[in-house]
Amino acid sequence: MREKQIYARPPEYPETWGDDGQFSQNQNWGNQANANYNNSRYNDEGKPNPNAQVFDEAFEVPKQKFNDIPFAALFLATVVGFIVVSVISIKAYKSTFNFQGTSIYNSGNTFSVNTHTVILFGFAIVIALVLSVAILMLARFHAKSFIKFSMIFNFIFGLGTAIYYLAMRYWSAGIPALVFTIITGISYWTMRKRIPFSATVLEIVIDVMKGRPSTLVVSILGAVVTAAFSCLFTISVVATYAKYDTNSNNPNCTSGGCSSGKLVGLIIFLFFAGYYITEVMRNVIHVTISGVYGTWYYLSKSDQGEPKLAAWGAFKRAVTYSFGSICLGSLIVTIIQMLRQFCQFLSSPQNAMIGGQDGIGAAVMVVMEILVGFVEWAARFFNQYAFSYIALYGESYVQSAKNTWKLIKHNGMSALVNDCLIGSALLFYCLFVGYAAALFSYLFLRLTQPEYNSTGGFYAPIVAFTFVIAMQITHVATTVVKSGTSTFFTALSRDPEVLQACYPQSYNEIFQNYPDVVKKLNPVGV
Numbered sequence: 282m283r284e285k286q287i288y289a290r291p292p293e294y295p296e297t298w299g300d301d302g303q304f305s306q307n308q309n310w311g312n313q314a315n316a317n318y319n320n321s322r323y324n325d326e327g328k329p330n331p332n333a334q335v336f337d338e339a340f341e342v343p344k345q346k347f348n349d350i351p352f353a354a355l356f357l358a359t360v361v362g363f364i365v366v367s368v369i370s371i372k373a374y375k376s377t378f379n380f381q382g383t384s385i386y387n388s389g390n391t392f393s394v395n396t397h398t399v400i401l402f403g404f405a406i407v408i409a410l411v412l413s414v415a416i417l418m419l420a421r422f423h424a425k426s427f428i429k430f431s432m433i434f435n436f437i438f439g440l441g442t443a444i445y446y447l448a449m450r451y452w453s454a455g456i457p458a459l460v461f462t463i464i465t466g467i468s469y470w471t472m473r474k475r476i477p478f479s480a481t482v483l484e485i486v487i488d489v490m491k492g493r494p495s496t497l498v499v500s501i502l503g504a505v506v507t508a509a510f511s512c513l514f515t516i517s518v519v520a521t522y523a524k525y526d527t528n529s530n531n532p533n534c535t536s537g538g539c540s541s542g543k544l545v546g547l548i549i550f551l552f553f554a555g556y557y558i559t560e561v562m563r564n565v566i567h568v569t570i571s572g573v574y575g576t577w578y579y580l581s582k583s584d585q586g587e588p589k590l591a592a593w594g595a596f597k598r599a600v601t602y603s604f605g606s607i608c609l610g611s612l613i614v615t616i617i618q619m620l621r622q623f624c625q626f627l628s629s630p631q632n633a634m635i636g637g638q639d640g641i642g643a644a645v646m647v648v649m650e651i652l653v654g655f656v657e658w659a660a661r662f663f664n665q666y667a668f669s670y671i672a673l674y675g676e677s678y679v680q681s682a683k684n685t686w687k688l689i690k691h692n693g694m695s696a697l698v699n700d701c702l703i704g705s706a707l708l709f710y711c712l713f714v715g716y717a718a719a720l721f722s723y724l725f726l727r728l729t730q731p732e733y734n735s736t737g738g739f740y741a742p743i744v745a746f747t748f749v750i751a752m753q754i755t756h757v758a759t760t761v762v763k764s765g766t767s768t769f770f771t772a773l774s775r776d777p778e779v780l781q782a783c784y785p786q787s788y789n790e791i792f793q794n795y796p797d798v799v800k801k802l803n804p805v806g807v
Contacts, residue, residue: 336594
């Protein structure tokens, strides 16, 4: 009898689980079953083709189509609108460049953001990019310390930042920072016993990343592109202020065309477009990397091996058939981000609409900001798994969302997700970078004392804006870890026997910390 081959996913055969929880295979399945599996294509149960040469053949969708087209059209229209507004505003800014200033201190614009602000944002973006790369290196070389260090360090740094803001009576920043720090401390204390399981999963994800440099390359390139776009975004925002501010000293308004309504409308649109474009870029990267991790999980031990250029194949699907679905999921998070930004604006102590610095309305808006922040986290968490489904199974966003909800509700799967601290660790690192960039912008404004901020009215919007931009850059840079984790969980919940057959040592380590891994989730769509 010939030696049994190992397949990416074993064909259908009787499965038994021993009292010790170890997987046992019935060895009496025949050659015909082997042939049927080898010749099968990607079907409604999500079995990849082990003989595939490229990604599209390995994860072939029977009825390939462009999903969620209207949302792809909305995104493209948003990009066009952003370009138009940016070109018009930057052109006007260039014509009055000497008035706006060429450095930190020589601006003639004393009433609105100017070149000083552009330089501030530039420094903040560089800080976010450098810290993001450092975080990736820490995860790559010290996987076990990655989780513990994130919680301890973020608690200390967050507490220090909150105390500083409160000492400066900057309540709209100090109170949320203090609340998030308390949540961080409680999370660490209650989940510290679950760290070994998460550390095992993180080591698996990191090992895959080490063996497939394309994942790290895609993530770092994505962070660089996001940082470059953030530069364009900040310049566009400053230029729009410079062009449409209604101050009587604004040279751009000598021929009319400036109004408060136009300025507010364009700024809101720019923020929406900036968040939306960045979110789509991040999720395209996520879907691309998920495709690479999917091919590893199912095909790394097949006779044929993994398809060539898996990252390129996954990227092509992400920007074609699945692009509308990515745009839809990204739109949901963008709307929540806009609501959070709106709450931050209203909670500013300089905003007269809420009763001033000590107004009850300010406290209410701070609470609203915290609640919206939690909703944003939940939406991102949900999207992580939905986009992994999209990457591997080519479904629409709605269908992927249904499958994700089924995955979360699956017996034991919710515990698996909750036990995993990797996502929390990455969130804490993103918060750390956001805190660092926001604190830098606050200190920069306080030490340089630009005339346009003589009343302190620009502290809140600039600090909040810097925080969001820094977090976005870090989110993109760490996508390689988040994508690997969510894809691994998705595949593990559906086909745990694949990991057991191909990587028994890793499977046993996971089983020791999470016995419910033996409970399979039903195939997609069932």
